[in-house]
Amino acid sequence: MPTELMFxxxxxxxxxxxxxxxxTDRGIELDRTIFYPQGGGQQGDAGSIVxxxxxxxxxxxxxxxxxxxxxxxxxxxxxxxxMLEPGEVVSLELDWNRRYALxxxxxxxxxxxxVVVAPVTGGNIAPDKARLDFDIDMSALDAERIxxxxxxxxxxxxxxxxxxxxxxxxxxxxxxxxxxSVQPPRGGGRVRLLKIPGIDLQPCGGTHVKNIGEIGGIxxxxxxxxxxRNRRVEIALA
Ligand SMILES: [Zn+2]
Numbered sequence: 001m002p003t004e005l006m007f008x009x010x011x012x013x014x015x016x017x018x019x020x021x022x023x024t025d026r027g028i029e030l031d032r033t034i035f036y037p038q039g040g041g042q043q044g045d046a047g048s049i050v051x052x053x054x055x056x057x058x059x060x061x062x063x064x065x066x067x068x069x070x071x072x073x074x075x076x077x078x079x080x081x082x083m084l085e086p087g088e089v090v091s092l093e094l095d096w097n098r099r100y101a102l103x104x105x106x107x108x109x110x111x112x113x114x115v116v117v118a119p120v121t122g123g124n125i126a127p128d129k130a131r132l133d134f135d136i137d138m139s140a141l142d143a144e145r146i147x148x149x150x151x152x153x154x155x156x157x158x159x160x161x162x163x164x165x166x167x168x169x170x171x172x173x174x175x176x177x178x179x180x181s182v183q184p185p186r187g188g189g190r191v192r193l194l195k196i197p198g199i200d201l202q203p204c205g206g207t208h209v210k211n212i213g214e215i216g217g218i219x220x221x222x223x224x225x226x227x228x229r230n231r232r233v234e235i236a237l238a
Contacts, residue, residue, distance in 0.1 A: 002069035004032035011207035014096040020088045027072030035062040039072045041123040042206045050091040098127045104215045105130040107208045114200050115149040120179040121229050130236040143220035157213035161195040
């Protein structure tokens, strides 16, 4: 059964309650969640599920389940050892510092993708660093310029927006898809876009900051070749 994805409406929600739907070897399913499941290059969330008794179940990772919009909360301990019962109401607590770093870095990659204008062949967002791979000549990548121009855009401090379009509208505008390796998050007949007015518009199911000013700034950690079509630019928060 689909899980209500509360991070879509409010990515700043760090605590909420939910009802246990199922506990299996693969993970804990809830009727709703603030935990983002790994996808679109962004790592899955960590945190805790807290029972009414106060017992804490550490969640080490979050993944998508097989069904559309289903989410598996993966306990640091095997779920069979927990006493969670279907129907039980629990509290969810996100590791907020970790998630907020992921949000700032994810939005930073969207901004950077407007400074390095080339097809994106890969990407990853971890709490301490993030990267995009581009199909571009190494000679076109200058760390100092990328950092300076990305930070200049971040300093504009524009508010981000979520826009939904239909699959058909996306098909009619293929130029929106910069990322060749990560397919837009389809499946429900509509696709979510992140709009950074005046800077960027692209399909993305990830969690983002409300205003790009929250990124603060970035630094380029390294630029290296990972193959002919993969020139990797790795960044961290400044
Ligand atoms: Zn994204």
